Amino acid sequence: MALHFTSEQRLDDVVERDFTLGEIPGILWTPGSATASAPVPLILLGHPPLGLRKMHPRLVTRARHAAADGFAAATIELPGSGDRPRLAATEQARVDLRRVTEAGEPVSDEIIDALVLPLVDQAVPEWQAALDALLSLPEIGGPVGYSGGVISIGIRLAVVEPRIVAAGLFAGSFVPRTMFEEARHVTIPLHVLLQWDDEGNDRQAALDLFDAFGSKEKSLHANMGGHTGVPQYAGDAAAQFFTRHLK
Amino acid sequence: MALHFTSEQRLDDVVERDFTLGEIPGILWTPGSATASAPVPLILLGHPPLGLRKMHPRLVTRARHAAADGFAAATIELPGSGDRPRLAATEQARVDLRRVTEAGEPVSDEIIDALVLPLVDQAVPEWQAALDALLSLPEIGGPVGYSGGVISIGIRLAVVEPRIVAAGLFAGSFVPRTMFEEARHVTIPLHVLLQWDDEGNDRQAALDLFDAFGSKEKSLHANMGGHTGVPQYAGDAAAQFFTRHLK
Numbered sequence: 207m208a209l210h211f212t213s214e215q216r217l218d219d220v221v222e223r224d225f226t227l228g229e230i231p232g233i234l235w236t237p238g239s240a241t242a243s244a245p246v247p248l249i250l251l252g253h254p255p256l257g258l259r260k261m262h263p264r265l266v267t268r269a270r271h272a273a274a275d276g277f278a279a280a281t282i283e284l285p286g287s288g289d290r291p292r293l294a295a296t297e298q299a300r301v302d303l304r305r306v307t308e309a310g311e312p313v314s315d316e317i318i319d320a321l322v323l324p325l326v327d328q329a330v331p332e333w334q335a336a337l338d339a340l341l342s343l344p345e346i347g348g349p350v351g352y353s354g355g356v357i358s359i360g361i362r363l364a365v366v367e368p369r370i371v372a373a374g375l376f377a378g379s380f381v382p383r384t385m386f387e388e389a390r391h392v393t394i395p396l397h398v399l400l401q402w403d404d405e406g407n408d409r410q411a412a413l414d415l416f417d418a419f420g421s422k423e424k425s426l427h428a429n430m431g432g433h434t435g436v437p438q439y440a441g442d443a444a445a446q447f448f449t450r451h452l453k
Numbered sequence: 454m455a456l457h458f459t460s461e462q463r464l465d466d467v468v469e470r471d472f473t474l475g476e477i478p479g480i481l482w483t484p485g486s487a488t489a490s491a492p493v494p495l496i497l498l499g500h501p502p503l504g505l506r507k508m509h510p511r512l513v514t515r516a517r518h519a520a521a522d523g524f525a526a527a528t529i530e531l532p533g534s535g536d537r538p539r540l541a542a543t544e545q546a547r548v549d550l551r552r553v554t555e556a557g558e559p560v561s562d563e564i565i566d567a568l569v570l571p572l573v574d575q576a577v578p579e580w581q582a583a584l585d586a587l588l589s590l591p592e593i594g595g596p597v598g599y600s601g602g603v604i605s606i607g608i609r610l611a612v613v614e615p616r617i618v619a620a621g622l623f624a625g626s627f628v629p630r631t632m633f634e635e636a637r638h639v640t641i642p643l644h645v646l647l648q649w650d651d652e653g654n655d656r657q658a659a660l661d662l663f664d665a666f667g668s669k670e671k672s673l674h675a676n677m678g679g680h681t682g683v684p685q686y687a688g689d690a691a692a693q694f695f696t697r698h699l700k
Contacts, residue, residue, distance in 0.1 A: 402664070402673070413660065416675070417649070425687070426649070426675035428663070439697065440672070443690055450686065 209339035217266065220273040227336055231258060231289065232282035235269035236345055245347025247452040248340060250333060250363075250370070251281040252355020254379065255325065257288035268353070271441065275449050278346050282336050284356070285328040295324035318380040322358050326385075330362045337369060351448050357415075358385045364392045372451035373397070374444045377412035378404050378433055386418045395423040397447035399440060404433045456586035464513065467520040474583055478505060478536065479529035482516035483592055492594025494699040495587060497580060497610075497617070498528040499602020501626065502572065504535035515600070518688065522696050525593050529583050531603075532575040542571035565627040569605050573632075577609045584616060598695050604662075605632045611639045619698035620644070621691045624659035625651050625680055633665045642670040644694035646687060651680045 207228040214223045220235045237246060249272045253261045258281065269279040286293030299320035306313055340346050352360050353374040360375045365388055374397040396419055400412050416426045425447070429440050454475040461470045467482045484493060496519045500508045505528065516526040533540030546567035553560055587593050599607050600621040607622045612635055621644040643666055647659050663673045672694070676687050 402671075422677060423684075424649075424677055425684075426673070428673035428675075430669060430671055437670075439693070442693075446686070446689075 207335045207339065209336075209343075217270075220270055222266070222269070227282060227332075227339055229290070230282050230332055230336075232280060232336060233258065233262075233265070233269075234278065234280045234340065234343075235266075235273060236278045237273040237276060245345060246276055246278050247349055247351070248278045248280060248346050249351045249353050249448060249452070250337070251279050251353055252360055252376075253281060253284070254356060255284045255287045258283050259288060268441075271445055272448070275445055277351075277448065277452060278340075280336065280340050282332060285325060285332070293324060293328065296321055313380065315383055319382045319384075322356070322380055322382050323384070325356065326358045326362050329356075329359050330366065333359070333363060334367055337367065341369070349452050351452050353444070353448070357381060361385050361388050361392060364394055364396075370394065372448060374399070374447055376436075377401075377415065378407050381411060381415055386415060389415055389418040390420045392419050393421055395447075395451055396421045396425070397444055398424065398426045399436060399444065400426060400428040401433055401435060402428045402430055406433055454582045454586065456583075456590075464517075467517055469513070469516070474529060474579075474586055476537070477529050477579055477583075479527060479583060480505065480509075480512070480516075481525065481527045481587065481590075482513075482520060483525045484520040484523060492592060493523055493525050494596055494598070495525045495527060495593050496598045496600050496695060496699070497584070498526050498600055499607055499623075500528060500531070501603060502531045502534045505530050506535060515688075518692055519695075522692055524598075524695065524699060525587075527583065527587050529579060532572060532579070540571060540575065543568055560627065562630055566629045566631075569603070569627055569629050570631070572603065573605045573609050576603075576606050577613065580606070580610060581614055584614065588616070596699050598699050600691070600695070604628060608632050608635050608639060611641055611643075617641065619695060621646070621694060623683075624648075624662060625654050628658060628662055633662060636662055636665040637667045639666050640668055642694075642698055643668045643672070644691055645671065645673045646683060646691065647673060647675040648680055648682060649675045649677055653680055 209225050209227050212224045219238050223234045225232045251265055251268055272279040283290050299317055302317045349371040350369050351372045352363055352370050354376045356379055357375050358381055360373050363370055364373045372395045377398055377400040398416050427440055427443055429437050456472050456474050459471045466485050470481045472479045498512055498515055512528060519526040530537050546564055549564045596618040597616050598619045599610050599617050601623045603626055604622050605628055607620050610617055611620045619642045624645055624647040645663050674687055674690055676684050
């Protein structure tokens with residue numbers, strides 16, 4: 207799939223360029239000086255399926271952090287999010303999730319599977335196609351890291367995509383049981399963030415998932431606060447993880 | 454109790470001074486330039502009850518790290534360790550521990566209580582006396598942090614000693630059940646290291662202990678490797694924690 211830039215703006219220290227990859231919208235951030243200098247490593251910025259427009263402020267913050275460390279950052283819209291067509295396979299699961307959540311019932315494995323697995327199956331090849339296109343740009347070199355977002359997408363990418371050499375994962379979303387098996391096949395260095403009091407997260411499942419990862423180097427950083435309350439110093443530690451592995 | 458310096462040597466970047474506090478041996482490390490400049494914050498270096506002589510190489514490494522960040526570091530011998538008289542109250546528990554460990558049996562709460570609680574009860578007032586003496590030195594100011602060693606000593610100190618404003622704890626030793634209750638009374642910022650595969654540590658107990666701490670700011674950093682396999686970057690993260698809270 208061909209990557210076409212559709213707009214460009216300079217934000218102080220980074221250049222932000224919107225692009226399309228086929229029908230998929232995406233954004234690339236490069237350090238202000240990158241086009242004039244040697245190719246830089248790349249961090250793929252994962253995000254929850256809330257749409258790039260809604261996520262934009264938080265993505266820009268993360269991209270600036272990456273640029274300050276000398277990295278490019280890029281993201282693409284997830285299937286079914288933003289202006290992309292709804293993902294038919296997950297629509298019923300979304301309705302079911304809303305129903306059990308409002309009723310205060312536990313979210314069943316069936317709902318989690320139906321919600322997450324089709325998203326992972328469709329998203330992962332798209333992120334790989336984005337990687338093909340981004341790594342062909344002269345200003346992007348490697349190595350590549352993956353950061354945040356839907357953790358199951360990060361797990362699958364870490365297993366199937368050899369160009370990703372390190373991943374920072376956020377233990378804050380539903381994880382289908384089959385992903386625990388996939389996690390055993392992850393061998394790249396991992397930095398896992400867990401919000402200890404995340405109301406929407408199953409803490410024990412997050413600890414079990416951390417235990418399952420096959421990586422020899424893996425760190426779990428648990429901090430206080432809810433889902434969006436990740437402290438500044440936790441972000442700094444994640445940045446240091448990528449600096450250790452991508453430089 | 455009066456503090457008497459008994460020897461002094463310069464190790465490149467730090468000045469190491471042995472001292473006695475009454476009958477208790479101790480060591481103070483100050484940044485090479487400290488005596489000539491403003492008073493510096495202090496980190497108390499906890500350690501396992503193996504004797505200061507045996508622990509010296511690791512303590513020097515930690516003290517150098519502290520000095521590089523602008524901190525003094527100090528430690529004292531634990532009751533019953535090194536050249537100090539055996540701690541009669543724990544002798545039977547040591548025998549019992551060896552017996553059940555060699556037999557591959559679980560270590561009972563009774564053994565853990567008998568092993569740890571008398572040590573905590575005697576050590577904590579000694580560390581407080583050391584703090585009195587150290588803070589009266591012109592080259593030591595504050596604030597004070599406590600780092601590592603027997604975690605129950607760190608917990609008790611964090612509860613009873615208001616001059617300690619931040620603690621880095623190592624979840625790697627037996628914890629009496631009553632310490633979980635004391636942990637709820639800890640309110641200072643905590644940085645807790647857990648070696649995920651520490652063969653001598655009960656991982657679930659460590660996670661429960663982390664959950665029990667009353668501190669609003671607490672981070673758990675879990676890394677791979679055994680008891681002594683704490684990776685370099687985990688030490689760096691702990692150093693950054695103290696820099697955030699002692700500067």
